[in-house]
Amino acid sequence: MPQIDTKTRILDAAEHLFARDGFHSTSLRAITGQAQVNLAAVNYHFGSKDALLQAVFERRLHPLNQIRQDLLEQVLHTARQQNIRPRVIDLIGSFIEPTLAFRQSESGAQDFTTLVGRALVEPDPTVRDCFIKLVTPLFLQLSAALQLALPQIPAEILQARLQFTLGAMGHTMCTLGRPPLELPGILPPLPAEKIAELLINYVSSGLEAPC
Amino acid sequence: MPQIDTKTRILDAAEHLFARDGFHSTSLRAITGQAQVNLAAVNYHFGSKDALLQAVFERRLHPLNQIRQDLLEQVLHTARQQNIRPRVIDLIGSFIEPTLAFRQSESGAQDFTTLVGRALVEPDPTVRDCFIKLVTPLFLQLSAALQLALPQIPAEILQARLQFTLGAMGHTMCTLGRPPLELPGILPPLPAEKIAELLINYVSSGLEAPC
């Protein structure tokens, strides 16, 4: 009798191996081997390898996006009440801070951020689209909120800047555990909370820059 | 008789397939098949699959880094002559603009930027280290130059911000060709030159932000 149920064991193993080796380089046999379950269990519980990938994304993203969305709406609500524009730093904070907190708390979350980093640069639609469609709704909300906070910035410029932000954030999250550039002349890495604070500061400044 | 020599055909095919499918998911057979050369030719010309990857990186990075370094030294030289601090926007421009120009000009450069994007998030040292060691010298020079331009920023903060910059830049370069988020509510993408200008503006602002 396993302590953890089969579905979870498969998800944990898949998350780890997809992050470490990439989706296409990871075989179902490697996953079921690590999870100590039968090969066919993947097909039984998830239907296919693609569906398993989607389940790996959903398990983490659904609760995380819920938190981010709640925070975002809270920021917007407060601003509306006070009849002022929301602050960029608060909007961005509602997006970045839960991500960081989540990454620190849950075991396997580090693997997950690596997987997200991979998905962001993946040209193959199997992996990329699977991730993109889960974050797009929230991303559009954030985009609209930032447009509200920065009405003087043209929409297409703001959108480009949001892409830069996504890149900075994704890269930071998925390389947080590792040494930044493993070579001499590099200072020891800062603690994750400090990095998050610096990142929010950095991207806020970039988003608000005069055109 | 081929119009292009065997080594180049292998490099072109490897660059394309490594970018599209990832290093580990690309077989030598796929490469030699696309290049229309014999399977053994890879081992003859490059020695191994790993060495081929390194050659793919070097072919693009050596000339590109040379240009970036020349530009960087030119910016530093001008500042020294005028006895003023170099401007962040010029330093960052010397790093980003040649990359963009190169990406636009050379065929296959788009594949290459995708490959770089992959290398930046790759946990496996085979791919990652191979790339990192080729960009580190220039990266350290840029880091030192920015420290000169921004003496009021503590070194460890500047270093974190440089990592954010690397993330924003890497992500931008490797997703330039694709639609940013392929869903409704998204505006048509801007031309690459405009994106580069916005990116330089964005990261400069982020780097210079008050602590």
Next chain:
DNA sequence: GTCTATACGATGATAGAC
């Protein structure tokens, strides 16, 4: 419902004859 054992067809790696 859950899980296991096993099989299938496809694809790719490997090594030895030519």
Next chain:
DNA sequence: GTCTATCATCGTATAGAC
């Protein structure tokens, strides 16, 4: 250098035990 026979491994499907 090339071709080919052989073998390993892939994702998926199915039959049946608990």
